Amino acid sequence: MIFKPFDTEKIFTKSExxxxxxxxxxxxxxxxxxxxxxxxxxxxxxxAAEKLFPSGFMDKYPxxxxxxxxxxxxxxxxxxxxxxxxxxxxxxxxxxxxxxxxEREVPQAIGQKREFIPVLCHQCNNPPxxxxxxxxxxxxNKANGIVMMDSKKxxxxxxxxxxxxxxxxxxxxxxxxxxxxxFCFESRLSHGEKxxxxxxxxxxxVRVFGDLSNPQDRVYKLIHQLQKPVxxxxxxxxxxxxxxxxxx
Amino acid sequence: MKNTDNSxxxxxxxDALNRVFSGGPVYLTFLSLFSILFIAGVISGVYxxxxxxxxxxxxxxxxxxxxxxxxxxIFFVVASTGLCLVSSIGHVFGNRDFLPIAKRSxxxxxxxxxxxxxxxxxxxxxxxxxxxxxxxxxxxSSNIWWMGTLYMLYMIFMAIEFVLLxxxxxxxxxxxxxxxxxxxxxxxxxxxxxxxxxxxxxxWYGPFLPVYFILSAMMTGxxxxxxxxxxxxxxxSIKMDEAEAKALSLVSKLAMLMIAAVVFLTIWKMxxxxxxxETRGITLHEMISGSHAFSFWVLEVxxxxxxxxxxxxxxxxxxxxxMLAAAVLMIFSIFFMRLDLVVLAQIVPLYWELGVKExxxxxxxxxxxxxxxxxxxxxxxxxxxxxxxxxxxNGFVDIRGGKAVENGKxxxxx
Numbered sequence: 320m321i322f323k324p325f326d327t328e329k330i331f332t333k334s335e336x337x338x339x340x341x342x343x344x345x346x347x348x349x350x351x352x353x354x355x356x357x358x359x360x361x362x363x364x365x366x367a368a369e370k371l372f373p374s375g376f377m378d379k380y381p382x383x384x385x386x387x388x389x390x391x392x393x394x395x396x397x398x399x400x401x402x403x404x405x406x407x408x409x410x411x412x413x414x415x416x417x418x419x420x421x422e423r424e425v426p427q428a429i430g431q432k433r434e435f436i437p438v439l440c441h442q443c444n445n446p447p448x449x450x451x452x453x454x455x456x457x458x459x460n461k462a463n464g465i466v467m468m469d470s471k472k473x474x475x476x477x478x479x480x481x482x483x484x485x486x487x488x489x490x491x492x493x494x495x496x497x498x499x500x501x502f503c504f505e506s507r508l509s510h511g512e513k514x515x516x517x518x519x520x521x522x523x524x525v526r527v528f529g530d531l532s533n534p535q536d537r538v539y540k541l542i543h544q545l546q547k548p549v550x551x552x553x554x555x556x557x558x559x560x561x562x563x564x565x566x567x
Numbered sequence: 568m569k570n571t572d573n574s575x576x577x578x579x580x581x582d583a584l585n586r587v588f589s590g591g592p593v594y595l596t597f598l599s600l601f602s603i604l605f606i607a608g609v610i611s612g613v614y615x616x617x618x619x620x621x622x623x624x625x626x627x628x629x630x631x632x633x634x635x636x637x638x639x640x641i642f643f644v645v646a647s648t649g650l651c652l653v654s655s656i657g658h659v660f661g662n663r664d665f666l667p668i669a670k671r672s673x674x675x676x677x678x679x680x681x682x683x684x685x686x687x688x689x690x691x692x693x694x695x696x697x698x699x700x701x702x703x704x705x706x707x708s709s710n711i712w713w714m715g716t717l718y719m720l721y722m723i724f725m726a727i728e729f730v731l732l733x734x735x736x737x738x739x740x741x742x743x744x745x746x747x748x749x750x751x752x753x754x755x756x757x758x759x760x761x762x763x764x765x766x767x768x769x770x771w772y773g774p775f776l777p778v779y780f781i782l783s784a785m786m787t788g789x790x791x792x793x794x795x796x797x798x799x800x801x802x803x804s805i806k807m808d809e810a811e812a813k814a815l816s817l818v819s820k821l822a823m824l825m826i827a828a829v830v831f832l833t834i835w836k837m838x839x840x841x842x843x844x845e846t847r848g849i850t851l852h853e854m855i856s857g858s859h860a861f862s863f864w865v866l867e868v869x870x871x872x873x874x875x876x877x878x879x880x881x882x883x884x885x886x887x888x889x890m891l892a893a894a895v896l897m898i899f900s901i902f903f904m905r906l907d908l909v910v911l912a913q914i915v916p917l918y919w920e921l922g923v924k925e926x927x928x929x930x931x932x933x934x935x936x937x938x939x940x941x942x943x944x945x946x947x948x949x950x951x952x953x954x955x956x957x958x959x960x961n962g963f964v965d966i967r968g969g970k971a972v973e974n975g976k977x978x979x980x981x
Contacts, residue, residue, distance in 0.1 A: 414622065415629070421923035436921060447767050453712035454700035472700045475692020477632040478711055484767030486917045489629045492620050495693060552921075556767045 382464035384530035386442065386502050386561065388515075389541045389549070393566040394523040395435035397422060404520035408506045415489035417500040418517050437525065439517070440487035440500035441552070441560030442466050448479035448488065457497065464561065465504050470496035484556040502528070531561070541565065586958040594802060594954065601950035608944010611937045612689025621692060624937045631913045635934040636690035638906040639942040641758065642787075643683030643949070644718065645780060645905070646898075648755040649788020650676035651725065651747050652781075653818060658737060659744040667811040668792055668818065673729045673744075674960070675795055676788075678952040680722050686945040710760040717754035721747055733960070755780055762912070769846045770912035775836060782828045783901070789822035790875075790897035795953060797891045802957050807887070816884025822897070826876045833872075846915045853929065854911055862903050871900025 397420055405411060405418045418439040425432055446466050448457050456472035457479055459465075473496035480488045480497065491498035502508065503515040518526040529538030542549055542563055549565045590598070615624030627634045654672030657665025688694040697715075706712050724746040731740035759777030766772055796815055800807045807815070840851040854863050875893035882889035916926035934942075 419925070421918060421921060421925050423921060423923045425922075436923060438918070447765060450706075450708045451711065451761075451765065453706055453709040453715065454697070455704045455706045456700070472696065472704055473693065474697040474700060476697075476711060477627075477691075478709075478761065480629065480632045481913070482765050482767060484917060486630065490622070490632070490692065492622060553767070553917075558767065 380532035381444065382460075382462065383532050384463055385532040386463050386465055387529065387531040387538050387542070387563065388439075388502075388518070388561070389527040389529075389538050389563045389565060390437050391525050391527065391566065392434060392436055392564055395420065395437060395525045396523055397433075397435040398522065400520045400522065401437060401517035401526060404516040405500070405503075408503055408516035409500075410493075411498070412491065412493065415491060415498060417487075417498070436564075437517075438485060438487075438552075439562065440466060440483075440502075441485050441558065441562040442500075442502065444559035444561065445557060447482040447484065447556070447558055451478045451482040453478070457499075460504075463504075465502050466499070467501050467504065468497060468499060470494050470498075473497050484553045484558055485560075583959040583961075586961065587955060590802070590954075590958055594958075598951060598954045601947045601954065604943045604947025605951050606944075606947075608941045608947055609685075609689070611940035612944060615937050615941070616689060616692065616694075624935060626933050626935045626938055630916065630930045631910065631932045633909050633913070634932050635906060635938050635942055636686055638902070638909045639945050640683045640687040640690065641905045641909065642902050643679045643686065643945060644755065644758060645784045645901070646787045646791050647676045647680040647683065648751045648781070649784035649786065650679065650791055651721075651744075651751045651788070652785055653788040653792055653821065655744050655748045656821075657814070658732070659741050659748060664817050665814055667808075667814045668796060670729070670732050670960070671795060671799060672788075672792055673725060673732060674956050675791055675953065676747075677722065677725055677729060678949055678956065679791070680718065680725075681952070682945045682949040684718075685948055686941060689941045689944070710757045710764055714754050714757040714761060717750050717757060721750040721754050724750060752781060755784055762908075767917070768912055769844050770840070770850050770915075775832070779829075779832050779836075782825060782832065783904070786822060786825035786829055786897070787901050789818050789825060790894040790901070792818050793822065793890050793894035794898060797887050797894075798953075799957050800887075802954070812885075815887075815890070819879050819882060819884045819890050819893075822893070823876055823879045826872050826879075826897075830872050830876075833868075845920060849915050849919075849929070850911055853914060854907070858914075858929075858931065859907055859911055862907055866900050866903040867907065870896045871904060875900075 399420050402416065402418055402420060405416075409417060411417050418437060421436040421438055423434050423436065425434075442465055444459075444464070446457075446459060449459055449466060452458075453476065454472050454474055456469050456474065458467060458469065460467050475490060475496065477490065477497070480490070488497050488499045490496075503512070503517075507514070507516060515526075515528045518528040527537050527541060529536040531538055531542060533539055534543075547565050547567045549563050551560045551563055553560070587598070588595075611624075615621055621627070625634075625636070650672045654665070654669050654676065656662050657667075658669040691697060701712065701715055705716075724743050728740050728743035728747055731737075731743060756777035759780035762768070762771035763773060763776040793815060796807075796811065796818075837851060837855070840847045853859050875897045878889045878893035878896070882893065884890075910932050914929045914931070916928075916930060918926040
């Protein structure tokens with residue numbers, strides 16, 4: 320039997336039989352790739368997914384809250400206050416980083432010749448670091464999807480550093496364990512704060528942090544629209560990141 | 568007290584020590600040299616990890632966290648698996664021609680795995696936590712967990728096998744030998760799997776490495792057997808007996824076959840790297856005409872494959888001088904094969920394709936002398952344990968002259 324993805328009649332017949340677990344698995348798989356843009360892969364949470372599954376399904380994300388971040392790269396002015404905010408909130412030593420602002424120069428471009436690309440842990444839905452760690456020192460938080468560290472278990476084999484496609488990890492001498500961005504869970508979110516340090520301090524509102532499972536959240540709204548392209552970095556690694564990039 | 572003094576164990580220990588101390592000046596010089604290397608390596612590693620901190624001592628960093636010491640670990644465990652596999656041809660799978668090398672190979676397999684564990688213990692940041700959490704908090708999806716656990720069981724089975732071989736219980740030894748082979752292959756392919764399953768690393772990802780590791784293990788094992796058997800003959804200062812010489816001749820043929828297999832795999836690895844993305848292309852370029860070209864063409868291809876192959880061909884399994892030269896070259900170059908395998912896959916920055924300033928240069932790696940010393944510590948332990956083993960077990964003399972073979976035959980045949 321040949322699978323016809325746009326045969327709507329069959330799709331809806333099939334959709335009725337999809338269990339809740341299947342739906343959740345689908346969302347864990349990640350968003351649908353619809354193109355390639357600026358070193359990343361464009362994804363859309365709505366277009367193809369809504370064709371395949373009944374309406375209402377997109378409200379269900381694997382985690383509640385499902386923490387994500389949208390980075391609006393064209394707004395970034397490269398002031399790197401986000402990096403400083405991260406350092407002071409999370410006591411990041413000078414030899415390491417949890418977030419970084421990368422800089423690309425294109426001299427031959429017309430008009431703007433430089434752009435900035437903030438990077439951090441992508442809090443992947445299919446995190447290669449978590450699979451690789453031999454002792455569950457790094458794990459995916461079952462409630463909010465943040466990839467966290469249990470420092471006391473870390474044996475310092477550094478395989479997670481190699482496994483991470485985003486260079487998001489470093490060995491912290493003071494903790495004697497691998498350190499990484501935890502969306503400020505330890506320093507802020509667990510104390511009742513609603514936003515992460517890098518987002519709070521950003522003067523250009525580049526980093527929009529929020530809950531992808533909440534339709535009222537800005538992150539949800541930015542992801543679930545068709546007007547502007549949204550992309551992720553290193554889609555081909557199949558890590559299913561929760562950091563999205565867009566312009567505007 | 569008097570009884571204890573006269574017990575067979577104490578007598579055996581005294582005899583063994585006598586044999587060690589009467590080994591002659593050359594033997595004792597090498598034994599001292601290897602012992603010093605071992606002690607220096609341990610001191611360097613302990614100082615680096617627990618006093619200075621690895622960031623200040625080792626040449627590894629965020630972008631290249633795995634390097635010389637991981638390569639050294641791989642080198643030793645590859646050798647161990649290879650020794651186990653090659654020796655099993657005789658005493659597990661019943662090819663009697665390989666029997667004379669069995670005991671020494673099994674002991675060498677044990678020594679090399681311990682050397683590997685020694686180096687890895689001085690590489691990972693918290694070795695004591697590993698001992699606890701490998702059992703207290705296992706991650707069954709992790710290749711490292713499987714590799715570590717399977718190698719531990721492999722080591723235990725091999726130790727039992729060695730003791731049984733010494734007591735000439737060949738049938739039971741064969742059973743534990745089979746377990747060692749099974750667990751060794753499983754552990755070793757998981758070592759390949761550690762790299763092969765990293766889907767963020769293009770150069771490693773795919774089924775190539777587990778297969779390559781097993782085949783190159785056989786190549787390494789053969790080289791180790793040739794080297795250490797001929798060295799053992801020199802230590803004993805007597806002519807190698809016919810059975811052992813025949814076994815060695817077969818091992819040299821096996822080594823040639825394995826070199827051919829590794830050449831074949833290397834060629835296809837290179838061909839496939841011409842496609843599949845920029846990272847693979849850049850890595851291939853660096854390997855064959857860039858910063859790693861000397862290491863690849865001279866150390867890996869010439870010293871590790873081409874020259875040893877022809878030396879072994881010329882030796883015809885009889886000229887031990889040529890075989891020894893081939894084995895030394897192979898072992899020397901296999902070390903660089905491991906280093907290149909580990910480092911090359913990390914030289915292209917992960918954000919390369921973004922074209923950003925911060926990651927516009929390829930990463931480079933140079934080991935520090937403290938790191939090199941730890942690697943030498945592993946080599947020191949290996950050499951020291953081999954030299955001691957030869958004297959403690961009296962050069963495995965019982966197995967020569969056909970006595971052990973006959974014993975094995977008598978026991979394994981109804």
